[in-house]
Structures are given as C-alpha cells and as structure tokens.
Amino acid sequence: MSQCLVCHESIAVVSWVSTILIKQENICYRCKRELHLIEGHVCEDCGRMGNFESRCTDCLRWGEHPYWSKYRVKNRSIYQYNEGMKMILNQFKFRGDYELYKAFEAEMRKVFIRDFTKIDLISFIPLSDERLYERGFNQAEVLAQLITSNAVPLLVKKEESKQSKKNRQERISTENPFILLPHIHLQDNHILLIDDIYTTGTTIRHAAQLLLQEGAKQVSSLTLIRS
Ligand SMILES: [Zn+2]
Ligand SMILES: [Zn+2]
Numbered sequence: 747m748s749q750c751l752v753c754h755e756s757i758a759v760v761s762w763v764s765t766i767l768i769k770q771e772n773i774c775y776r777c778k779r780e781l782h783l784i785e786g787h788v789c790e791d792c793g794r795m796g797n798f799e800s801r802c803t804d805c806l807r808w809g810e811h812p813y814w815s816k817y818r819v820k821n822r823s824i825y826q827y828n829e830g831m832k833m834i835l836n837q838f839k840f841r842g843d844y845e846l847y848k849a850f851e852a853e854m855r856k857v858f859i860r861d862f863t864k865i866d867l868i869s870f871i872p873l874s875d876e877r878l879y880e881r882g883f884n885q886a887e888v889l890a891q892l893i894t895s896n897a898v899p900l901l902v903k904k905e906e907s908k909q910s911k912k913n914r915q916e917r918i919s920t921e922n923p924f925i926l927l928p929h930i931h932l933q934d935n936h937i938l939l940i941d942d943i944y945t946t947g948t949t950i951r952h953a954a955q956l957l958l959q960e961g962a963k964q965v966s967s968l969t970l971i972r973s
Contacts, residue, residue, distance in 0.1 A: 748771070748772060750772070750773055750774035750776075750777055750849075751772050751773055751845055751846050751848055751849040752773055752774070752777040752834060752837070752846060752849060753774060753776065753777055755774055755776075757771055757772075757773075757774050772848055772849050772851075773849040777830070777834075777849075780828075780829070780830025780831075780833075781825050781828075781830050781831060781834070782825060782826040782828055782830075782831075783824065783825060783826075783853070784822075784823055784824060784825060784826055784972060788822075789801050789802040789805055790805075790820070791805035791808070791809075791818065791819070791820060791821065792804065792805050792821045792944060792947055792972065793820075793821045793822040793823050793944070793972055794823075794972050795826065795972075804946070804947070805947075808947065808951075814951055817951050817954050817955050817958060817965075819947070819950050819951060819954045819965055819966060819967055820966045820967070821944050821947065821950060821966070821967040821968070821969060821972070822857055822861045822862070822966075822967075822968055822969075823857075823944055823968070823969045823970065823971055823972035824850065824853045824854060824857050824969075824970050824971070825853075825970060825971050825972075826971070826972060827943070827971050827972065827973035831971055834846070835942065835943070835971070838885060838942075839881065839885055839942070840881075842881060842882055842883075844882075844883055844888065847885070847888045847889060847892065848892075850889070850892065850970060851892045854889065854892045854893055854968070854970070855892065855893055857968065858893045858938075858968060861968075862938055862966060862968065864936055865936050865937070865938045865966070866934075866935040866936050866937065867898055867900075867932070867935050867936075867937045867938070868890055868893065868894045868896065868897045868898070868937075868938045868940065869890070869897060869898050869899065869900045869901070869937055869938070869939055869940070870884065870886040870887045870889070870890040870897055870899070870939060870940040870941065871886045871901070871939060871940070871941040871949060871950070871953060872884065872886070872899065872901050872902055872903045872924065873886075873903055874903040874904070874905055875903075876905075877903075885942045886940050886941045886942055887899075887940075889940050889941075889942060889970055890940040893940075893968075897940070899927060900926065900927055900930055900932075900937070900957065901924040901925065901926060901927065901953055901956065901957075902924065902925050902926075902927060903923055903924055904923050904924065904925060905923075922952045922955065922956065923949075923952060924952055924953055924956055925956070926956045926957070926960055930960060931961070932957055932960045932961045932962040933961045933962075934961070934962075934963045935961075935962050935963060936962070936963055936964040936965075936966070937957055937962050937964070937965050937966070938965075938966050938967065938968060939953055939954070939965060939966070939967040939968075940967070940968055940969070941967060941969045941970075942969060942970050942971065943969055943970065943971040943972075943973055944967065944969040944971070944972050944973065945973045950965075950967045950969075953965070954967075
C-alpha cells in the first residue's frame, strides 16, 4: 500500500495485475482531480493554454519590446495555476515537504521528452542564500533532478528582492537579480532552465539574458506551473 505524496492518504491498489503492469502511482485520484494539466493548443513561446493564433498577448508584447525582444525563450509548463496547485505549492515551498516533488516526476519527464530536443545542458533558477537557508532546499533544483542527475548550477541570485510586490512594469525594468557563476563556458549550448512557476516570464528572461550574452545558442525553460 502506498501513500499519496500530497494528502498522505493511502492509495488503494485495484488488483495484483495493476501493481505489476502499471507504474506505482504516488498521487491519489482526489488530489489528481484538483490539478489541471496543460493540454491542447498552447502559446508557442510561453506554453500557456488559450485561444490565440501562435503567441499570446503577453508574448506578443515581449516580442515588440525594444530590449527584451532579442531574448526570446520557449517555455513549457505542466500544470495550470489553480487552487489545488496553490495548496500544493505552499506545501512544497513553505512547509519544506521535499518528498512531494516526486509526485510530479512522470509528468515532468513526459513534457521534457515531448517538447524539448537537443538540450546540451540542464540548469535551474537559483534561490538567494538567505532563502535557501530558510527553506533548506531549492525547489527548482529538486524539480531539475526529476529529469536529470546532472543539473548544473550556472547562476547565483544576488539578494532577495521583493519581486512579488512589484507590478509587471516594475519587474520588467528592474535590474537583473542574477549573476553568472565564474568559469562558465556556454558556447553554442542549448540550455534548459527549470523553475517551479512561470508568471510574467521576467525571471526566465533575466536568466536567459546572462546565458545568451555568455555565448549560449538558445535558452528554453520548463516549469511545473504556468500561472
Ligand atoms: Zn492525495
Ligand atoms: Zn505566451
């Protein structure tokens, strides 16, 4: 009998056959029902679902931006942001429930294989030292480990800014919160950055900007959630 990683209820196994043929589930159907996978037509840049031709209005704006238009990033996410996901994210991030991340392994791998080819390097969005100390682990790094045991740290977060309290315009114009680690050589690499959530796309673009300036060929991102 296994336990749901989200609610810790037992997951009933239907029969002997199912335990042999089907990969062991680690999230129960009640919790699964609360989560909404991103499926069907998505924005070719940010991976959000919706009724637009190829790019959503946010990405069209990024594309027209005098500065940011040269740092185009393809993002794909697994789940939509909803109440169920909000609850899980809190549990994951703030209560330090490290084990919970395993619940997303299968879906992370599936989307990685389906949507990304020719990736040379997998990295993750860093936390500041202060936040890392508080939390005990970097959720983005933990998510990266679901798809590779060779995720490489490339960036450092300068300091904890109060990003979430700023509006979109302020966030776009703020200085880069990251710096590149020394002795990083990225010549012609396609880098995949992992993070927990894609909201405005500013975080990913700041990271991508540094990597592209350092010689990376392309930067893409895979996030658990598209809000
Ligand atoms: Zn559950
Ligand atoms: Zn978009």
